[in-house]
Amino acid sequence: MNPIIIFKQTYLSNLFFQVLSGVVLTFLVGYFVPVAGALAEILFFGFVILFGIDLILLFSKKDPLTGNRLAPKRLSNGDNNTIRLQISNRYNFRVDTEIIDEIPHQFQIRNFNISSDFDANADQEFTYELRPTERGEYNFGNINVFVGTKIGFVRRKVSLPAEETVPVYPSxxxxxxxxxxxxxxxxxxxxxxxxxRVGHTMEFDQIKEYVRGDDVRSINWKATARTNDLMVNQYQDxxxxxxxxxxxxxxxxxxxxxxxxxxxxxxxxxxxxxxxxxxxxxxxxxxxxxxxxxxxxxxxxxxxxxxxxxxxxxxxxxxxxxxxxxxxxxxxxxxxxxxxxxxxxxxxxxxxxxxxxxxxxxxxxxxxxxxxxxxxxxxxxxxxxxxxxxxxxxxxxxxxxxxxxxxxxxxxxxxxxxxxxxxxxxxxxxxxxxxxxxxxxxxxxx
The missing domain is CATH 3.40.50.410 (von Willebrand factor, type A domain)
Incomplete structure (x- = not known):
């Protein structure tokens, strides 16, 4: 869904224009058919009422959504790094959302979109992965959420402050x-x-009891005579x-x-x-x-x-x-x-x-x-x-x-x-x- 802006933080959906087009068409038909004209008036007033209810519901709260981004303190170059988004719905009703995270420009991702339904007063966590291919500083922006009711005429844009800079280190x-x-x-x-291993390294580690698999050439005969147990020299790198x-x-x-x-x-x-x-x-x-x-x-x-x-x-x-x-x-x-x-x-x-x-x-x-x-x-x-x-x-x-x-x-x-x-x-x-x-x-x- 591509929302169309009408004023700050409020967007009209495609559904709004589809219904409005239907109402206008009904008015045109009503010019020739009186019964259709009466139906057009009813549809228009119903449309206006639903539109008003949609606006009131969406703007009933000052801060309808809260959330944050959980990114690693540093990203690993050439690897998939997991980013988590935690979003909370403070509305008392179910809403539809489209989440657009402002990803660093280095990734050149222009179609990032997470769509989800939120129950009333519910919390959700979303994850996605980023694979950087250059070292340096990567700047994340805000988390933008377009939220709408089940009526679906209007979308409200909520920007959650989440600006941060994350360095990308070698892998x-x-x-x-x-x-x-x-x-x-x-x-x-x-x-x-x-x-x-070819032969022994030069660094001696310890004398230990012989176990099956030890090199018999490492047997320490003096230690074996003292302890009456078969002992071997152990070497290390x-x-x-x-x-x-x-x-x-x-x-x-x-x-x-x-x-x-x-x-x-x-x-x-x-x-x-x-x-x-x-x-x-x-x-x-x-x-x-x-x-x-x-x-x-x-x-x-x-x-x-x-x-x-x-x-x-x-x-x-x-x-x-x-x-x-x-x-x-x-x-x-x-x-x-x-x-x-x-x-x-x-x-x-x-x-x-x-x-x-x-x-x-x-x-x-x-x-x-x-x-x-x-x-x-x-x-x-x-x-x-x-x-x-x-x-x-x-x-x-x-x-x-x-x-x-x-x-x-x-x-x-x-x-x-x-x-x-x-x-x-x-x-x-x-x-x-x-x-x-x-x-x-x-x-x-x-």
Whole structure:
């Protein structure tokens, strides 16, 4: 129903004009048929009486509706966030409502509408979901409710003050999901591979009684002789190792995939990896680089350190310029003194673009265990699986195969130089990065 305004806060419905048109038509017929004229007068007076009753009922209360919006204190980027509206009807009769929430302009939602019936003096709660795709501040406006009686001639607009600003942070929902699985040792449920440990880590934990399944090579014979029970040495992952997320802020990270930019995928995964590293008692840090000043969060292992990383990630944005890898090398040598696992989030579309930066990547790999992470072009992958029927489609598919092959060549060239790589679709970035982190820890390479 599209209401039409006649004066402030009062709108005439389509039903009003339909009935009015019928009354006018009856008057026209009554000009030729006297009986119809008498009927038209009766309909007109009945129409006026109903219209007046409708107005009186709607404006019988000064504040007929109350309500508020329950939004999270911050929204999670790239995830569905639940928004709740609580509306109370103070009328002593049943009403029809259309609720229009003033959603932040970033979502570009122009058809938001919730229709509902309210019983007399009743409360209702409505929920809807928003999926932001950019970090920053999002401004909500008022909650507008168009309310009408069962007569349906008039709609009264009630604006409920609910203006608020909500920041959108990197995906803390994704971070909490992986944190929950990590704590409960159920990471395999979300695609994390179970890595078989090669040999022992170097950090001794404790001596405990042997149970079936323990490695017999870990039996401690001296402790066994003292206690007359079979005892084994228990080892744990080495701790306090540096895990540095390095994010390329150049224009190559502005490429969009499924609503989010590559930069946002990298930011969300950096938050997840940092949190997992802290759970594993490692130190998490952050370095960004472009062609100018960088952001550096030095590695620490306090659990509260994740808040500093999250705040740093919140303000990151690309400047659309070419990134300076030499500046990155200098920044790492200045701020990171200990050999670390460096997860470099960037993107190479061609082999030549990688070759230009290869000397700097090799210099980083001399001091740290470097993992270069870049992205599959999922649109190219779709083209490869489509049937080609025309010459133009064949040409396009050939170009797509060329770029896809170059990505594989980049992986091969980096691996030959001792640089670890992850080539991943954007949506699978978090899972693949965690798998690589756990694999490197299990192999004792960090």
């Amino acid at each position: 803390f929902i994704q971070m909490r999901k992986f944190e929950m699985y990590a704590i409960s040792n159920r990471l395999t449920d979300v695609g994390i591979k179970k890595i078989r 080495e701790r306090s190792q540096n895990v540095i997320n390095v994010i390329d802020m150049g224009r190559v990270m502005k490429m969009p995939f499924e609503g989010l930019h590559l930069l946002d995928y990298a930011i969300n995964t950096s938050l997840v990896i940092s949190n997992i590293a802290l759970i594993k008692d490692d130190k998490a840090g952050l370095v960004t680089f472009s062609n100018d000043d960088s952001v550096v969060v030095k590695p620490e292992k306090k659990r509260t350190h994740i808040q500093r990383i999250q705040e740093a990630l919140y303000n990151l944005n690309t400047n659309f310029l070419e990134s300076d890898y030499e500046r990155l090398v200098i920044s790492l040598r200045k701020h990171v003194n200990q050999r670390s696992l460096v997860l470099l989030y960037t993107n190479f579309e061609t082999f030549s673009s990688m070759e230009r930066q290869l000397p700097y990547l090799q210099r980083i790999a001399k001091d740290h265990l470097l993992v270069t992470i870049f992205f599959e072009n999922t649109e190219m992958t779709k083209l490869l699986h489509e049937e080609s029927k025309t010459i133009g489609q064949i040409y396009t598919k050939t170009i797509a195969e060329k770029f896809t092959f170059e990505k594989k060549q980049i992986v091969k060239a980096l691996n030959q130089r001792g640089i670890q790589t992850i080539l991943t679709p954007p949506k699978e970035l978090s899972v693949n990065a965690i798998n690589k982190y756990l694999e490197l820890k299990a192999r004792g390479l960090i």
